[in-house]
Amino acid sequence: MAAAPLYALFEVFATALGPTAYPTTVPEDVARPYIQLFWAGGGNDLVGQTVDCASYTISVKCVADELEAALAGNANITAALNNAGDQDVNARLASHPDWRIQTVTEGREFFIEEAFEGAQQIYHSGHQYAVTLQRRT
Amino acid sequence: MGKLNGNNVHLKFGSTTCSAYWTKQLNYHHSAGDEDVTAGSGVTHVQRQTKLIDGDMDFNLYYDDETHATEIADLDIGSIDTLEYGPEGNASGKPAFVGSMQLADIKLTQGIDKPLVAYQLSFKQADAPTKTLEGGDTF
Numbered sequence: 020m021a022a023a024p025l026y027a028l029f030e031v032f033a034t035a036l037g038p039t040a041y042p043t044t045v046p047e048d049v050a051r052p053y054i055q056l057f058w059a060g061g062g063n064d065l066v067g068q069t070v071d072c073a074s075y076t077i078s079v080k081c082v083a084d085e086l087e088a089a090l091a092g093n094a095n096i097t098a099a100l101n102n103a104g105d106q107d108v109n110a111r112l113a114s115h116p117d118w119r120i121q122t123v124t125e126g127r128e129f130f131i132e133e134a135f136e137g138a139q140q141i142y143h144s145g146h147q148y149a150v151t152l153q154r155r156t
Numbered sequence: 157m158g159k160l161n162g163n164n165v166h167l168k169f170g171s172t173t174c175s176a177y178w179t180k181q182l183n184y185h186h187s188a189g190d191e192d193v194t195a196g197s198g199v200t201h202v203q204r205q206t207k208l209i210d211g212d213m214d215f216n217l218y219y220d221d222e223t224h225a226t227e228i229a230d231l232d233i234g235s236i237d238t239l240e241y242g243p244e245g246n247a248s249g250k251p252a253f254v255g256s257m258q259l260a261d262i263k264l265t266q267g268i269d270k271p272l273v274a275y276q277l278s279f280k281q282a283d284a285p286t287k288t289l290e291g292g293d294t295f
Contacts, residue, residue, distance in 0.1 A: 066179055067177060067179050068163055068165070069176045122270050124269075149270075
């Protein structure tokens with residue numbers, strides 16, 4: 020059975036971002052800095068009669084104890100993902116057997132400063148990425 | 157009775173079947189020219205007669221980066237060939253339009269913000285159609 024497009028997307032993005040990247044939930048004992056990616060919108064995309072397509076907005080952020088590390092982590096995310104689809108100007112994502120990730124476009128930036136557990140300041144820095152996918156035939 | 161909401165169209169121009177690439181929207185349009193023949197003393201209403209009947213169609217095909225050459229094989233600007241259109245596919249007995257049409261206009265749009273790249277094809281009647289939807293013709 021073919022992978023769901025969102026699952027394929029998480030697999031490929033996590034591979035591109037390295038071992039500190041976690042789709043959806045981050046385990047409790049993970050040390051910062053780490054990368055979290057999660058669904059922010061989208062789903063199936065009706066393009067043609069016989070072709071399965073999807074488009075998603077995925078939020079990807081680096082969470083770190085220091086501002087500098089969070090921003091540097093965000094820059095590394097950009098370097099790994101922006102314009103990395105197989106139709107993009109700098110294609111570099113791993114190929115998935117079920118879905119082509121055609122375009123990855125960096126969009127809105129977000130930044131959060133959080134008083135973690137009421138005391139320690141931690142920083143979240145990332146972007147939302149617009150992603151288009153097509154099922155391989 | 158059943159209303160049609162489907163997108164299971166059949167589209168073919170010359171030897172190229174376009175159905176699988178069709179996207180967004182399709183427009184089928186036939187119109188009759190009219191001549192004002194109003195005459196007579198004391199006439200109170202305009203009188204018209206039908207002149208020539210004309211037809212045009214336009215539809216969009218998404219640009220396929222794997223089968224582009226196949227997709228546009230017969231779609232040369234200015235070419236005149238048979239256009240087939242079936243709103244419910246081309247199974248025997250389903251409504252059909254079949255007519256000689258000129259591919260009069262091709263437009264391709266691409267944007268910096270990566271929208272779906274699609275051809276916009278416009279066809280004009282080149283001869284009397286052999287089958288029309290409004291004539292009740294079928295495949």
